[in-house]
Amino acid sequence: MAYSDIETASRDDLRELQDERLAETVQYAYDNVDFYREALDEAGVAPDDVRSVEDVSKLPFTTKEDFRDEYPDGLFAVDHGEVRRIHASSGTTGKPKIVSYTDGDLGVWREVMARSLHAAGVRPGQVVQNAYGYGLFTGGLGFHDGVEELGACVIPTGGGNTARQLDMLRDMESEVLACTPSYCLYLAEAAEERGVDPRELPLDTVVIGAEPFTDPMREEIEAALDVTAVDVYGLSEIIGPGVSIECEEAQEGLHVWEDHFLPEVVDPQTGEPVQEGEEGELVLTTLTKEALPVLRYRTGDMTALTYEECECGRTVARMDNVTGRTDDLIIVRGVNVYPSQIEEVMVDIADVAPHYRIDLYRRGNLDAMELTVEYHEDYEGGHDELERRIREELEETLEVKPDEIEVVGPGVIDRTEVGKVKRVYDHRDEE
Structure with a gap:
């Protein structure tokens, strides 16, 4: 059962919506962001040249260096008075990538996170322990708002303080844990050191992301905690967590919420599109962002896309688990x-x-x-x-x-x- 009708829409209906939203986004970015106006002019591309998804390859890429070069707010499309939240993604150069959200953006984020959690098997009334970091990192608040939007109960433990995490898991009977895969394993070790069998904790599901992991590592997590481990994907520059997630039914690729995020996979060396199912670098374009529209962002994450309908009935594209980054x-x-x-x-x-x-x-x-x-x-x-x-x-x-x-x-x-x-x-x- 899907959270939203768009998850099971026909590919034709979804493509029509994407065509409309892509054209609107390109025009909006051109009109409101100097960086994109200059980039499109330099590439010889007018907004009217992009009328459908097939035209997306005409657009220039956006990179993490562009975010840093335009620090702090050169990519904003709205005045500061319309911004309701700021987050940041840390970088190796010392300059963070600043991202912003309007009220509308926060509404979209809550919806895609609730949609993601529902796909992972989380239901209203369940207790979700959120061990992602709060603050400028998007993980903590992204999950927090999504849990509440879904109608579940969130325990905002945040990162660290493992003894408290274990106490809350046991005492509040948390059914779902959200954290990084490496922290899942650390938590299981810490439980054993306290004389607690981690498999006897009340957890049913862990929603893991924020760092690459392999299927064998997932199996280790599932065995150590006796849970289903569901992979979630997102990045601050696009919205935060909630770009895509596995479904509990199949766990065969992460469903990309294509009504908000247009995915491509390109050869990391040439930038040219690759065939469906072929591994390359994930590129994302936002289709509904107001404060910070992003065109063809090179994520650096290596994956592949498939457009076959999932056994769960969802028709949106699925991306493979990200096992590495181009900069890793x-x-x-x-x-x-x-x-x-x-x-x-x-x-x-x-x-x-x-x-x-x-x-x-x-x-x-x-x-x-x-x-x-x-x-x-x-x-x-x-x-x-x-x-x-x-x-x-x-x-x-x-x-x-x-x-x-x-x-x-x-x-x-x-x-x-x-x-x-x-x-x-x-x-x-x-x-």
Whole structure:
């Protein structure tokens, strides 16, 4: 059962709505944002040239660098007096990407988040514990408003304070937990350390996002907490969480709410569109944003799209689980490596805990990659034997093998209670 009729609309009806909204958005951005007016003029594209979804490739891309260059409000389409909320996404340059919302935008956000939670199996009256960070990060308030819009009860625990999280899960009988996948595993470990079987917590569902994860890691979460783990996707520059989510029925791709967000997948090197089902970089265009319309935003997230109707009956496009980002790519001795490739191997080895760390160094003129992994608490064998197995598995997956592999005991690798987990530490510029 869908939350909104648009979720099961025919592709023709959905495309007609997208055509109309795309044309309106391009004209609106051209009229109200100097950046887009200049970008379209430079590209030789007039708003009247974009009348349907087929014309979207005529538009120039928007990048995260554009957000930073236009800091703080150069991409705003409304005066500050019409803005009702500001959020920000942190960046490596020290300048955050500032995003803004009108009353109308906040209404859309509440609706798509309620729609997302409903697709994940959350129902009115249930208790949802929200362990995403509040504040400038969009995760906490995005989930909070969506839970209330749906008619469920939200416990705004926010990130961290794991002892309190466990107390609230148990004492308030929270049925749903919203947090990052790495924090799910940390919470299960913390419960065991307190003598609590995490599988006996009242949780039925965890809604996980904000960082890439693999299917084996999802399976680890589901086994550790005895839950269904549903993947949610979003990003501040577009709206926050609520761009897409898996359905509880199939869990076969994340349903993109195409009436508000137009998805494309392009070759990350050339920027050219790829075929349906082919992996590339996700590009998103907002179709209803007022304060901050965004045209063809290069998300950096690697995924693929399919337009086949899901077994749940929803007809909107589905995107694959995001397992890596273009800017997460590690280049070691000229070879491309994604951390998700290493994670998938680690989680597939039963004697290895789902925690690892990659350190990159430059020794002479060559790159060196060191991998630190934890053995599972039930493992009773030797370090050398486990290291050999890890190395053999990685050699079958990676084109470049780690120079060193260190196996350490449970809990040695730092955990992340708040925010996104950090896996890669690049020391090459420090030497």
